[in-house]
Amino acid sequence: MKWTEISGVRRASNDSLESLTRATRRPPSKAGRPVTVRPLTELSANIRSALLENPSYKYVDAASDVLHAAGKTACQNTLVRVAREHRDDAHPYAITRGIRSKKPKLNDEAQLERCKYSGWIIEQSLLRVRGVIFVCYDETSKAMGGTNLRGGKQLYTRPVGVNSNDIAVPIKPPKFHLMICAATSTATRVSHKRPCVIWQDDDDAHAARAENLKKLNQTLRNYVARKQALASTFGTPEYRQLRDINDRITKENTRAKDRNRAEGRTGGGLRRGVRKLWTPEKLFSQEDFVYTRGKGMSGAWFALEILQKHVFPYYIAVRDSHPEADVYLVMDNVRLHGLALRLLVPEIERLGILRAPHPPNSPDLHPIEHCFGRLEGFLDDYLVRGSSKHEKEQAIKYIQYIWQEDEGMRRYMDRHLSMDYFARVADRCLSRFGNNNYTG
Incomplete structure (x- = not known):
């Protein structure tokens, strides 16, 4: 597999996720039981550096290049111990991996x-x-x-x-x-x-926060009222914003009615999928916030x-x-x-x-x-x-x-x-x- 350099990142030339992940994993240099990584050694320091350099990768994948260069293998539990328990001059602290994504399946x-x-x-x-x-x-x-x-x-x-x-x-x-x-x-x-x-x-601050929230709600109400007035004034940016939204709704409504006619609908059926036009009150709506403990x-x-x-x-x-x-x-x-x-x-x-x-x-x-x-x-x-x-x-x-x-x-x-x-x-x-x- 060929590799290219893009924005300083080594990347496989084809876009197959399977080949990309397979390419990052080095084959073990020797069979048998994984070795124990001793603290205060060059290998331990290099592994800890690799874990910091690749915070989004699994421990085994992040340290694969270092282990391959040293001709050794190490299991996940060993690398976790190295990260949390070992220390060296460059990293005199425990290494905890960055916040891991819950990785939901994305659409x-x-x-x-x-x-x-x-x-x-x-x-x-x-x-x-x-x-x-x-x-x-x-x-x-x-x-x-x-x-x-x-x-x-x-x-x-x-x-x-x-x-x-x-x-x-x-x-x-x-x-x-x-x-x-x-x-x-x-x-x-x-x-x-x-x-x-x-x-x-902080119990002492609750009353002051509630009072501040009342003032902010009043400020927000004045802001919304001003925006609604501008949305009704010809030529303002708020007026153009409301007009553009209603133009899109009008076009969508026309297509919906044509689709309903083509499907043989009559009377009230012609309004299936038709949306109401927006008003200034809908574009800029008021929401009072409540302070809760x-x-x-x-x-x-x-x-x-x-x-x-x-x-x-x-x-x-x-x-x-x-x-x-x-x-x-x-x-x-x-x-x-x-x-x-x-x-x-x-x-x-x-x-x-x-x-x-x-x-x-x-x-x-x-x-x-x-x-x-x-x-x-x-x-x-x-x-x-x-x-x-x-x-x-x-x-x-x-x-x-x-x-x-x-x-x-x-x-x-x-x-x-x-x-x-x-x-x-x-x-x-x-x-x-x-x-x-x-x-x-």
Whole structure:
């Protein structure tokens, strides 16, 4: 099989997914039992480097080239031990793989959206007339101390035929959970610290948040009323937007009626599939947001406490530091984010915030996911002795220090948030025609 170089990524010349995945796996250099990889050796360090270089691949696939060059083989469990338990000068921490996609089976429309987005990323990286910067935001939960099973089962080895329940070892539950809300960017020269907010419920702030939400709802109502009035005023952009939507509906209605006549329908049957024209009230509708208390984040809380106070100021700081560049905010499409963004539409419009068209089911195309994976590696080595207020405060300070000030974390972010790296990820997605299954 021939290989070509495209955007710095080695890729097979044919597009068969089966041949692509088969080509990445090296045949074992010798038969027999896999060898044990010893810590503090060159092989151990090379394996750990390979796992970091290929965060989207399975352990065996990521380390295949290193093992082949050394003339050795290693099983999945060995490589997991090397990642989590070994240390070396270049990587003095546990390696936890990046956030793994749930990998839902994508339909053709979803894969097409991923291809369009990947093509857009590559276009932005190539056409650097003005430059482009991505400000990435996401949140993740972290169990501190113990083991976070997330509803799954602990992996362990058992003899064949033995009931697993008879030999299962009890798992120590986590001491406490923290919700980490963080942002970073592909820019390297930003004086503003990367936001890292550790969420905890605060009874004293609930009344103030509810009052702020009332004010925002009133602002949103005024905004919607103004947009509805503009949609009824000839010549405005809102009027043209409503007109274009109704023109498309009118054409679709004409085709539907012609189809109904051809099928012999009469009377009310002619209106089958016919849609009503949009009104200004439908184009710009009002939705009051309600503040609710709970263990998780509500859309209103997220809008008021995270986006408005931390993410938007960071976006503005990045944009001000690079006035020559186009700056895009990258957020995934979870319902929480959608609610918050609708609540803050007037402010987003006033600040001129640009959003990247991130497609659904695409954590692999969200650079901050890899950074959260590296953060997990640091936190796996953090010792938690209890669940007191002091322990929680110390854990919060440690997480914020790693995210905002640690030099090793900064170097990792600079590398995995670069436009070249981002473009290579997008190129790989295109080579699979939008499929999110990179390992066969």
